[in-house]
Amino acid sequence: MFWSHRDLALDSDPARRFLPWLLAMIVYLAGLALAGMMSLSAAVDRWDSGLSGTLTIQIPAATPGNRDTALPNAMAALRATPGIESARALSAEETAALLEPWLGKSALSRDLPLPRLIDVRLRKNAALDIEGLSNLVRAAAPGAIVDDHKKSLDRLIHLARTIEAAAIAIVVLVAFAAIATVVFITRTGLALHANNIELLHLIGAADGYVARQFQGQALDLALRGGVIGLALTIVTVILLGRAAAALGSGLLPAVSLSALQWVILAAVPVAIGLIGMITARITVMGALRKLP
Amino acid sequence: MVRFQNVGMRYGLGPEVLRDVSFHLPPGSFHFLSGASGAGKSSLLKLMYLACRPSRGLISLFDSDIATMPRRALPAVRRQIGVVFQDFRLLDHMNVIDNVALPLRVAGAKRTEIRDHARELLKWVGLDDCLDALPPTLSGGQKQRVAIARAVISRPLLLLADEPTGNVDDTIAMRLLRLFEELNRLGTTVLIATHNENLIRRAGRPRLHLSGGELTGPFHGAAAGEEGRA
Numbered sequence: 369m370f371w372s373h374r375d376l377a378l379d380s381d382p383a384r385r386f387l388p389w390l391l392a393m394i395v396y397l398a399g400l401a402l403a404g405m406m407s408l409s410a411a412v413d414r415w416d417s418g419l420s421g422t423l424t425i426q427i428p429a430a431t432p433g434n435r436d437t438a439l440p441n442a443m444a445a446l447r448a449t450p451g452i453e454s455a456r457a458l459s460a461e462e463t464a465a466l467l468e469p470w471l472g473k474s475a476l477s478r479d480l481p482l483p484r485l486i487d488v489r490l491r492k493n494a495a496l497d498i499e500g501l502s503n504l505v506r507a508a509a510p511g512a513i514v515d516d517h518k519k520s521l522d523r524l525i526h527l528a529r530t531i532e533a534a535a536i537a538i539v540v541l542v543a544f545a546a547i548a549t550v551v552f553i554t555r556t557g558l559a560l561h562a563n564n565i566e567l568l569h570l571i572g573a574a575d576g577y578v579a580r581q582f583q584g585q586a587l588d589l590a591l592r593g594g595v596i597g598l599a600l601t602i603v604t605v606i607l608l609g610r611a612a613a614a615l616g617s618g619l620l621p622a623v624s625l626s627a628l629q630w631v632i633l634a635a636v637p638v639a640i641g642l643i644g645m646i647t648a649r650i651t652v653m654g655a656l657r658k659l660p
Numbered sequence: 661m662v663r664f665q666n667v668g669m670r671y672g673l674g675p676e677v678l679r680d681v682s683f684h685l686p687p688g689s690f691h692f693l694s695g696a697s698g699a700g701k702s703s704l705l706k707l708m709y710l711a712c713r714p715s716r717g718l719i720s721l722f723d724s725d726i727a728t729m730p731r732r733a734l735p736a737v738r739r740q741i742g743v744v745f746q747d748f749r750l751l752d753h754m755n756v757i758d759n760v761a762l763p764l765r766v767a768g769a770k771r772t773e774i775r776d777h778a779r780e781l782l783k784w785v786g787l788d789d790c791l792d793a794l795p796p797t798l799s800g801g802q803k804q805r806v807a808i809a810r811a812v813i814s815r816p817l818l819l820l821a822d823e824p825t826g827n828v829d830d831t832i833a834m835r836l837l838r839l840f841e842e843l844n845r846l847g848t849t850v851l852i853a854t855h856n857e858n859l860i861r862r863a864g865r866p867r868l869h870l871s872g873g874e875l876t877g878p879f880h881g882a883a884a885g886e887e888g889r890a
Contacts, residue, residue: 374753374754375751375754375762375765377751377753380753563749564751566711567749567751568762568766569738570709570710570711570738570743571738571739571743571762571763571766571810572735572736572737572738572739572741572763572766572767573735573766574732574735577766657731660710660711660712660713660734
């Protein structure tokens with residue numbers, strides 16, 4: 369109980385009994401949206417930091433000319449290019465391992481022609497002309513493809529940011545839903561207890577005294593609902609994380625949260641509690657101002 | 661203490677229920693308010709305990725014009741007024757002692773102080789054996805005494821009672837009258853709206869009389885009794 373006086377029998381209101389459950393659902397939705405957004409944001413950061421400053425050069429299996437000389441030629445051209453920190457040719461096994469999540473082991477075990485890949489790391493802040501480098505590599509190894517990951521990464525980041533925006537919209541909408549729920553239930557309470565509120569008013573209760581009873585109860589119920597919603601969110605996030613980890617393919621971003629992100633998630637019920645409390649206070653104060 | 665000057669009051673767009681009401685209650689005075697049902701007694705009391713605003717005229721309480729008083733100052737003024745409502749207006753979910761203690765709690769008094777004071781007052785009105793009873797289990801007379809105890813617990817400067825003896829027998833009525841007189845001796849200004857002519861006669865206090873929304877009086881001594889029969 370967060371309120372000391374119960375001059376108004378608010379806990380007997382039928383609508384109020386549902387408030388914790390309604391807010392539990394709201395917190396659950398907000399928590400899931402936030403957890404998804406934070407997971408995705410972390411994944412995008414990993415992709416971004418993992419791929420920026422790198423290039424991949426692919427020498428297709430069906431290279432025109434001599435494929436045996438294409439790789440050493442390309443490597444030589446790369447080593448001679450300023451701004452490149454390292455260039456490493458991936459072995460056939462490494463290339464096969466990269467394709468395994470998509471094609472499976474059985475497909476790779478057959479005599480499937482695989483391209484040769486060169487993993488290139490750029491020097492920090494190197495101003496490299498990607499177009500010029502492509503021409504240079506293609507001259508050394510005809511048919512070679514230089515991929516700076518920018519296009520695919522940009523598309524991926526765009527998709528991730530869109531999902532993040534949708535998650536933020538969900539969080540904002542559920543916050544409004546929480547506000548609307550508390551306003552509705554507070555107004556119902558005001559109507560049900562109008563006589564007793566008027567009595568308190570007439571014996572000298574300030575508006576704040578009456579409002580504190582509503583806001584205290586709203587905080588209490590919202591926190592209860594918030595804790596239930598948070599518990600459901602935690603269970604769901606852990607189960608999703610395990611399910612994603614069980615796939616183990618790298619097809620999905622890892623559903624895992626940092627300590628700070630767990631703290632942010634735990635703050636959702638507190639935020640809902642505060643929203644409930646402030647909303648109830650504003651609603652009651654607004655209604656009481658109409659009294660003489 | 662209380663001054664009305666040409667006060668008129670109407671509910672919404674309806675006819676005036678009070679017309680040109682003017683009177684003055686000096687500090688420490690004791691008056692009765694009489695009048696037939698519908699004469700406007702309850703409306704007059706509502707104006708005095710600030711439940712309504714007048715349609716016209718001036719009302720001054722504790723030497724302040726209520727029309728110019730900021731809204732935030734009104735709760736403190738209301739705490740100086742004790743009201744016994746005709747329908748008691750007890751909180752049914754709260755036991756007797758908590759009902760009586762309500763004005764002190766609203767005023768922010770200490771918890772222990774509140775309980776002691778409420779217990780003492782309930783003993784005074786003869787309800788010390790039902791401190792924990794809930795109002796729905798009480799008789800009309802008991803409820804009335806709880807309502808009176810609640811009205812006087814904070815030692816108000818002004819006590820307004822709307823038919824405070826309507827549900828009790830003569831013995832209890834006289835006991836309640838003595839309680840009001842004792843409060844009056846301590847300095848509280850008292851105004852009691854009642855139909856109980858016997859009570860008015862025995863108290864020998866001046867009477868204000870309302871008829872058709874208009875006030876006459878105050879009548880003193882024998883005239884107070886005569887006016888009621890007129």
